[in-house]
Amino acid sequence: MESAESRIVKALLESGKSHVAGSRLAEFLGVSRVTIWTHMENLRRDGFSIEAVRNKGYRLDHVPDGLSEPYLHCLLPELAEESRLVFHRQTGSTNRDAERLLAEGKDAPFVVMARRQTAGRGRLGRRWQSDDESNLYASFAFRPLATPERMRDFTLWIGASVCRCLEEESGLKPGLKWPNDVWFGDRKMGGILTEAKVNADQILELVLGIGLNVNSAPATWPAPLCHEAVSLREALGRSVDINRLTATLVKSILKAYESFLAGDHRDKFRALWERYDLLHGREVTAYQGTEQVTGKAAGIDEHGRLRVITGSGETVLLSAGDVTLRPGWD
Numbered sequence: 001m002e003s004a005e006s007r008i009v010k011a012l013l014e015s016g017k018s019h020v021a022g023s024r025l026a027e028f029l030g031v032s033r034v035t036i037w038t039h040m041e042n043l044r045r046d047g048f049s050i051e052a053v054r055n056k057g058y059r060l061d062h063v064p065d066g067l068s069e070p071y072l073h074c075l076l077p078e079l080a081e082e083s084r085l086v087f088h089r090q091t092g093s094t095n096r097d098a099e100r101l102l103a104e105g106k107d108a109p110f111v112v113m114a115r116r117q118t119a120g121r122g123r124l125g126r127r128w129q130s131d132d133e134s135n136l137y138a139s140f141a142f143r144p145l146a147t148p149e150r151m152r153d154f155t156l157w158i159g160a161s162v163c164r165c166l167e168e169e170s171g172l173k174p175g176l177k178w179p180n181d182v183w184f185g186d187r188k189m190g191g192i193l194t195e196a197k198v199n200a201d202q203i204l205e206l207v208l209g210i211g212l213n214v215n216s217a218p219a220t221w222p223a224p225l226c227h228e229a230v231s232l233r234e235a236l237g238r239s240v241d242i243n244r245l246t247a248t249l250v251k252s253i254l255k256a257y258e259s260f261l262a263g264d265h266r267d268k269f270r271a272l273w274e275r276y277d278l279l280h281g282r283e284v285t286a287y288q289g290t291e292q293v294t295g296k297a298a299g300i301d302e303h304g305r306l307r308v309i310t311g312s313g314e315t316v317l318l319s320a321g322d323v324t325l326r327p328g329w330d
Contacts, residue, residue, distance in 0.1 A: 153304030175278030
């Protein structure tokens with residue numbers, strides 16, 4: 001349900017540079033002016049900069065650099081009203097939270113978000129650095145009731161859809177490093193992790209987690225990440241309204257999921273992937289279990305498998321694994 005504070009944020013946003021009288025807000029919400037003042041203090045603690053002028057009212061000067069529950073409720077009212085947006089200031093892992101809520105029978109789809117994670121995870125059991133509150137950490141929960149084969153290229157489709165959304169919103173063209181990393185230039189900007197609960201031949205539950213570096217400053221990251229990762233803020237040279245970006249991404253991912261289940265994505269998938277394919281034509285080393293393959297990446301096949309052409313001309317198809325760019329790949 002949309003909160004009082006999200007309704008206040010909406011009113012302040014709609015007023016632009018004009019002030020909104022406290023009496024008007026009190027009448028709008030059906031509360032006292034003292035209650036309005038309390039809400040304003042809560043919003044300030046949440047990261048909003050709100051100017052208060054006697055006899056004029058309140059004006060919003062700055063929105064939070066990190067995720068804000070009332071702001072997100074304002075931007076995603078349908079999800080808020082249907083309780084399909086779950087927000088934490090801090091949690092262990094949004095993926096784990098989504099899995100637990102699915103197990104408890106919560107209606108899907110829904111989204112779990114957090115300002116900060118203490119036990120974020122990436123692919124292959126790696127730790128995902130997620131204690132910076134100016135980035136995006138979110139997990140989407142679905143019940144597709146589809147075969148594993150039917151969902152095989154789902155993560156790739158979502159990755160391509162995320163890149164398209166980022167390009168439309170920022171004007172920057174990101175790249176996809178198979179199978180699920182979002183890059184800008186030669187550094188990683190984000191990643192996607194999909195986990196499924198399978199019964200017999202059906203995927204009963206599916207959780208898709210996404211982590212995206214949005215407003216973080218590289219100088220604050222651990223030493224290795226300073227040279228390996230990039231934030232959208234660094235790439236653009238300015239900060240980003242993370243809540244508006246998140247709302248747009250949420251809508252894009254939910255729409256992409258519906259399109260995937262309906263099969264409407266088929267005619268668009270390959271072309272969209274090729275637009276953002278970071279590896280195509282470049283020398284890579286791919287690892288699948290104990291197997292190592294070195295060669296030139298040649299896109300993906302109709303099942304989303306990475307094609308690697310070795311020095312002998314053999315084409316190797318990889319359905320899973322890890323890929324690194326070889327030195328001198330530029």
